[in-house]
Amino acid sequence: MDTRTPRRHRAALAGGIAALVAASVLIAPPALAQSAPPATVSIDLEGTWKFTKGDDPSYASPSFDDSAWSDIQVPGDGSPFASYDGFAWYRLDFTLPAEAQGTNLVASLGFLDDIDEAFLNGVRIGGSGTMPPAASSQWFEKRLYPVPADAPNFGGENTLAVRLYDMNGGGGWYEGPVGIFSKDAVRENVYGISGPLASAEQTAAVNAFLAAQRAALASGNIRAYLATLDKDYFHDGRSKERRERELRSWLAESGTLTLTDGEVEVVQGADGSLIVDTNRTITGTRDGQPYTFQPAAQQFLRFSSSTLTETGNASRFFRETVDSTLEGSPREFVTYLPPSYLEEPNRSYPVVYLFHGINGGSREWEPRDIDDVLDGLWAEGLAESIVIMPDGESLWYADQPNGVPWRSMFLTEMMPLVDAEYRTLPTREFRGLSGVSMGGFGAYSIGLSNPDKFSSLASHIGALSFSSAGLPTPLAQVAGMTTEQLSAYDFYFDACEFDEYRFDNAARSMSATLTTKGVPHTWLVEPEGRHNDACWMPHLRDSFRMHSDNFRSSGLVEDTIRPTATLVSPTTAGPFPTLTLTVDATDNKGLTRIVANVYRGTTLVKSTQSAAGGAVSASHTANVTLPDGAYTVRYNAQDTSGNISATKTFDVTVDATKPTVTVKTGANETVGSNGGYSLVSFKLYDAGKIDKVVLNGVVKDLSNNAWSDVNFVKPGVFGAKAGANSLVVYDVAGNTTTMEFTLR
Incomplete structure (x- = not known):
């Protein structure tokens, strides 16, 4: 098939x-x-x-x-x-x-x-x-x-x-x-990596680091090896922390490890990094016998050209293995991580396990460009998911009698490894199975047998009428289940009219059984087509839409990035006669509101906010009148997913009281009266401090004290003149008091 x-x-x-x-x-x-x-x-x-x-x-x-x-x-x-x-x-x-x-x-x-x-x-x-x-x-x-x-x-x-x-x-x-x-x-x-060879100096430096890695593993010095890795290292699914655990477990078994790099070439990457093209393997011993922990393979290691530490390839599509005790050997699977995985470290994801057909393997998804296909589905609006593609050989995803215990390995070793190493949502509501041909059998057979682990099942041109390893067919399983049991799942399946194995009839039978039991399902039989990729590949979006809808109906949170909020005004602590609050906010998905509240101590005295209407950037402005005193502005923003930005604070002082101006009465300071002074002096006061005075347009800065004086004003001094004069007193908050007087 x-x-x-x-x-x-x-x-x-x-x-x-x-x-x-x-x-x-x-x-x-x-x-x-x-x-x-x-x-x-x-x-x-x-x-x-x-x-x-x-x-x-x-x-x-x-x-x-x-x-x-x-x-x-x-x-x-x-x-x-x-x-x-x-x-x-x-x-x-x-x-x-x-x-x-x-x-x-x-x-x-x-x-x-x-x-x-x-x-x-x-x-x-x-x-x-x-x-x-x-x-x-x-x-x-x-x-x-x-x-x-x-x-x-x-x-x-x-x-x-x-x-x-x-x-x-x-x-x-x-x-x-x-x-x-x-x-x-x-x-x-073949690999799409181009660039000039690195300089002799760069190559020598990289080779020195590779030698340091070899020496560290040979001596069992894991700390020395980790020193060659960047703090943000991520290579084929391994963070620095996971790589450390992996190497420590190998060293615990082997005592020493032999790292071999062959045919090394160092290339200058377009982003300024150094790319090390090497055939790398790590060997040691297991149970006293020679053992290959990391099989020989061509790898492209990336190094920072500035720090010369290994940064990793930041790949989202790669091969890895589970070291299976049940099978007695590593079992390969291919991992796909969605576009936001490395960008949103606080986000967790649903998982879809995707099973291949007979005579296939986990690597068959590479020539299908499945990573590009999945990226395209998320771009169309489906829920981003981690997708795991196990190698099922031609074992029908079953425990073979007197043979490979594939299904037990999958349920008890591979799935726990995936949940442990990746940010999955490890419950049935956020776990689905999809399969092609033989893989369709596997998806339905495993899914229907494990209702506590899976909630959505998809089969493309699937062997739903086939039995292997003494297991019932998926058709028989569905026929033997109650409506209540079946309603715990979402179902998708398809086939093509001229399927060589008549799996189109299996699809019709499956639909008839589910319909009789009153169980909703999505299915189709294409009027043309055979048992091949041309039949099912165009419908991959349909099956993943089913998974996506199921995950979202179960409460999937897809946006975990907080918005950002920035206080634009005020920029100083004041004092201010009135407050003008301006907060700008941005979010990658969209904003619902921006809030700026004013507190006196722990008491809320003024609440202001604006609706953002889903905009990715918005601004909120409010003019606030308050009694004199010290206040704290607390502000944040909320996005359409309910994420709230960090609430930030800013301390301000409000001073809305005008300064006072009185005429001094001392004989040496004031001569005359309101009818006309030949000499006059003024006493100024403001609890928030006097800033300046302006006499007939002439400015005099004062010392920012609560009490201040303007002394010995007469015609010809400090802008004063015979006749009408105007003295304007400013406090530091900008409040003013005007004194009109006459000089003779």
């Missing part, structure tokens, strides 16, 4: 290199090259190849005459396998330039469905899967085969022959990139 059909070809080759019949080549030294770097080799082999069905070992020979074979486009044309399962061969003749000699080369063949082996000039250079009679598919594996040094014919013609075996369903060579590449070209064309 292989669901693969060739899908659209994603343009993976950078720089617009044309697909070739006779291959082209690009050879150039890298920028900022280190001593004697190898040449860059990038030979594009996509385009028209020769093709035939059948099998003959002589097809691998460069001397074989394939002129009678048909032409086929590589990658992308799977039409020969629409109604054919079995062997087929592809061949291409191309030229390898002499300048490429001495460079370590890799043959990138992209993705083939199901099993392949490749020959360069008759020399086998690699293969994926297991050929018949015990055929085992690896259609989801990226093909990268190192080219033996004695296989190429540099400066002359070469023949690349690929033997393919299609097990069932669709087949063919469905995705690239296809070419002969040097290491740096693989990095760019």
Whole structure:
């Protein structure tokens, strides 16, 4: 029940290199090259190849005459396998330039469905899967085969022959990139990482850090290893804290660890980071026997160019394993984290477990670009979720009699690991199961058997009428359950009319049973289509919409980011005659209100607020009149999800009382009367302190004391004049008192 059909070809080759019949080549030294770097080799082999069905070992020979074979486009044309399962061969003749000699080369063949082996000039250079009679598919594996040094014919013609075996369903060579590449070209064309080689000094510094990591693990000094990691380190699901726990557990078993880095190259990233391209493995001992804790794999480690600490790749889509005691070996799964996961550290998420079909594996989601697909669903408004894609092999997600206890491993080891290491919402209301074909059986079989763990179930072209490992079919399970039991779930399932396994009839039977029991469900049978990706992939949004609606109806909180509120006015403590309060606020989702309240001590004396109407930014202004005294302004903002910003405070003083002005009566200070003074002096008072006086427009700053004086005013002094005069007294709050007087 292989669901693969060739899908659209994603343009993976950078720089617009044309697909070739006779291959082209690009050879150039890298920028900022280190001593004697190898040449860059990038030979594009996509385009028209020769093709035939059948099998003959002589097809691998460069001397074989394939002129009678048909032409086929590589990658992308799977039409020969629409109604054919079995062997087929592809061949291409191309030229390898002499300048490429001495460079370590890799043959990138992209993705083939199901099993392949490749020959360069008759020399086998690699293969994926297991050929018949015990055929085992690896259609989801990226093909990268190192080219033996004695296989190429540099400066002359070469023949690349690929033997393919299609097990069932669709087949063919469905995705690239296809070419002969040097290491740096693989990095760019296959992994999308480009950039010049780092300087000799940067490379030496990074190598010193790698050596420090090796020495730390060899000596069991975990603190020394952690010192090489940035405080915000996050690499393939491992935070610094998780990486520490992982390494400590390995050291506890092994006592010492051997970290090996091979074929290291350091590249300058576009963001200024340093990218370390390395083949890394960590080995030690378990129970006294050699053991590989971290299998050899090409990794791209990221280092800060300023601190030269390892920051991690911040990936949201990666492979990992659960070290299963029940199975006695690691079980792989692929993890997808939603876009906000690394940006909102206080937020928790629902989880959907996504099961693949038979002859598949956890890695099959990579060529489907499932991370991009899921990102697109959230952008359409569905609830962001963590998605876990376990490797179920062809075990039907069951405990096999006298075999692998897959289901027990999943329920008691993998799920607890996911809940422990990621910010999940670990209750049934926020946990769903989805599956394709065999995975549809697994999703319904496990979900219906564990009502305390799952609340939403989805099946795409699922084997709902199939039984494995002595388990009942999902149809039988549903038939044996009550309406009350079934109503605890949300259901989705689909199929296509011309499904080779008649799973369309299973979908109809499932709908009929649920309808009879009065249980709501979402389902469809497409009027066209077969048992393949073209049937079900367009409906992934439908199943995830079902999960999303279920999570939201269960009270999912999707926005945990607080808004921010900033006090714009006042900016000083005053005093002020009246208060003008202005608060600006922002929120990533939308604001409902902004509040600015005034307290005297612990007593609320004035409450002000404005509705924000869902705007992502808004402002609130209020003019407040208060009695004299000291006050505290407390302000915040609330968003549409109910999050409230941190409540901040600001102390102010209100002084609304005008200063007093009296004429001094001392004989030496004032001469005359209101009818006219020849000399006059004034006593000034304000509890909030006098600021200044203005006499006929002439300003005199005073000492900001409560008591102050203006003495010996007469014509010609301090702006005074014979006749009418005006003295305006200001306190520090801006209150004024005017004294009119006459001088003669």
